[in-house]
Amino acid sequence: MSEQVERIKTLIIGSGPAGYTAAIYASRADLKPVLYTGMEPGGQLTTTTEVDNFPGYPEGIDGPAMMMQLQQQAERFGTEVRIGMITAVEFSDEVGGIHKVTVDESTQLEAETVIISTGASAKYLNLPSEQRLRGGGVSACAVCDGFFYKGQEVAIVGAGDTAAEEASYLANICSKVTMLVRKDHMRASKAMQHRVNSIDNIEIRYNTEVDEVLGDQVVEGIRIVDNQTGEKEEISVTGLFIAIGHKPNTDVFKGQLDMDETGYIVTQPKSTKTNKPGVFASGDAQDKIYRQAVTAAGTGCMAALDAERYLAAVESKEMLAS
Numbered sequence: 001m002s003e004q005v006e007r008i009k010t011l012i013i014g015s016g017p018a019g020y021t022a023a024i025y026a027s028r029a030d031l032k033p034v035l036y037t038g039m040e041p042g043g044q045l046t047t048t049t050e051v052d053n054f055p056g057y058p059e060g061i062d063g064p065a066m067m068m069q070l071q072q073q074a075e076r077f078g079t080e081v082r083i084g085m086i087t088a089v090e091f092s093d094e095v096g097g098i099h100k101v102t103v104d105e106s107t108q109l110e111a112e113t114v115i116i117s118t119g120a121s122a123k124y125l126n127l128p129s130e131q132r133l134r135g136g137g138v139s140a141c142a143v144c145d146g147f148f149y150k151g152q153e154v155a156i157v158g159a160g161d162t163a164a165e166e167a168s169y170l171a172n173i174c175s176k177v178t179m180l181v182r183k184d185h186m187r188a189s190k191a192m193q194h195r196v197n198s199i200d201n202i203e204i205r206y207n208t209e210v211d212e213v214l215g216d217q218v219v220e221g222i223r224i225v226d227n228q229t230g231e232k233e234e235i236s237v238t239g240l241f242i243a244i245g246h247k248p249n250t251d252v253f254k255g256q257l258d259m260d261e262t263g264y265i266v267t268q269p270k271s272t273k274t275n276k277p278g279v280f281a282s283g284d285a286q287d288k289i290y291r292q293a294v295t296a297a298g299t300g301c302m303a304a305l306d307a308e309r310y311l312a313a314v315e316s317k318e319m320l321a322s
Contacts, residue, residue, distance in 0.1 A: 005109065006109050007098075007109075008033075008111045009031050009032045009111075009311070010031040010034070010113045010115065010304075010307055010311075011033070011034055011036070011101060011113070011115070012033050012036070012115045013036055013038065013114065013115070013116050013117060014035075014038050014117035014118040014283065015035060015037040015038060015071070015081070015117075016043025016044065016117060016119045016283055016284075016296060017043065017070065017293045017294075017296040017297040018117035018283025018285075018296040018297060018303070019043070019115070019117035019283070019300060020035070020067070020074045020300070021296075021297040021300030021301050021304075022115045022282060022300035022303045023035050023077075023081075023300075024070075024073055024077060024079070025301050025304030026079070026115070026307060027074060027077035027078040031304070031308060031311065033115075034080045034082060035074065035079055036085070037081065037082070037083050037084065038085055038249070040119075041067075041083065042071075043067065044119060044120075044122070044284075045067050045293055046064045050062060051063050051144075052147060053147075053292070053293075053294070054293050055294065084104050085103065086101055086252055087252065088102035088105070088252065089102070089256055090256075091257070091279050092277070093276065093277070094277065095278070095314065096317065097277065097278065098110045099111045099113075099114050112314075113307040114278065115272075115282060115304065115307060116253065116274075116282065117283045117296070117300055117303070118249040118250060119248075119249055119284045119285055119296075120247060120249060120284040120285060120288070121246065121249060122140030122245075123242070123245045123247060124140065124242055125157065125242060127210065127212065127213060129214070130213045130240070130242075133213050136215070136218045137215065137218045137238060137239050138213060138219060138239075138240045139239065139240070140242045142156065142166035142167075142170050143169060143292070144292075145241075146166075146169060146170050146173050149174050150173050151174065152174055153174065153175055153177075153178070153236065154174050154177055154178070154237050154238065154240070154241060155177070155179075155180060155237045155239070155240050156177060156178070156179050156240075156243055157210060157241070157243060158179075158244050159181045159182065159185075159186045159187045159188065160187045160243070160245070161188045161189055162243050164186070164188040164192035164193065164195065164196050166243050167243075168196060168202075170241065171199045171202050174239075175201065176201050177203070178202075178203050178205060178235060178237065179196065179203065180205050180208045180209065180210060180224060181204060181205065181206045181207075181208065182208070182209055182227065183207065186204075207228045208226060209224065209225055210223070210225075211223045211225040211232055213240055214234065218238070219238055219240055221234055221235060221236045222234070222235060222237055246284070246288070247263065248263045248265070248284065248286075248288070249285060250263050250264070253265065256276065257274050257281070258275045260288075264286055265286040266286070267280075267281050271302070271306060272286070272302045272303040272306050273306060277310070280306050280307055282296065282300045282302065282303040283299055283300060284296055287299065
């Protein structure tokens with residue numbers, strides 16, 4: 001006789017600000033949420049040393065400490081937090097249908113509602129020195145970390161609109177911004193190119209790549225290379241910002257949920273509803289515009305409220321049918 005498959009009222013996939021905020025709201029609504037942390041418990045904020053722009057922390061807070069507090073708050077209201085990776089899903093097309101989920105390629109679960117908050121991962125250059133100094137001067141978020149480099153010289157890697165926006169943002173804070181573009185042209189829109197070209201303290205270096213990030217504990221400079229001539233040069237910077245894009249952590253849902261061309265889950269306007277009834281998406285898995293902890297938390301709240309209303313509607317329909 002086979003073991004009975006566990007049935008969960010609200011399954012939350014992901015443990016960043018979106019996931020834990022969804023858990024807080026869902027547990028307070030008596031949805032008995034179970035949250036699976038995924039491969040990176042706490043999400044991207046666990047790689048951030050200081051968070052200064054999340055409301056309620058006037059002195060700032062260490063990223064991992066903040067995520068631990070969010071977990072404790074969710075658990076206080078009854079959320080069950082489990083270590084595990086969702087490796088397969090089979091979402092129902094029916095309103096009130098049961099969604100089937102596989103954890104770590106072995107454990108089978110059933111869920112009445114699913115909240116996806118798997119986030120997105122910043123793309124890096126994959127240099128050993130870059131990885132070693134992440135959190136020590138290497139960052140993938142100028143809006144998050146630019147403040148710490150006020151009055152200093154920094155560099156940013158990237159050629160698209162995001163890189164141009166972040167370079168403009170940094171130029172208002174830092175004394176000099178060196179923008180490193182791998183090709184002989186930028187991919188950014190003409191308007192964004194005009195903006196960065198018009199800012200005096202932004203220097204754009206074309207056909208240029210980072211060869212090495214210099215420094216033992218913190219960034220002290222970078223060695224750059226001209227990819228046309230092979231000539232190398234060291235420049236002194238205290239911060240290196242990588243703006244070459246993000247990859248949403250949504251591969252496991254491909255073929256099940258509507259996504260855009262880059263893999264971000266498409267949700268209905270002013271909602272976290274996906275194309276599958278009872279499945280909701282929040283945080284950076286569906287937001288490629290803002291990508292902030294506070295906006296992720298906001299959509300986590302929305303997802304829990306949407307799940308609560310969905311379950312209430314299903315229950316009312318079942319009562320009328322009986």
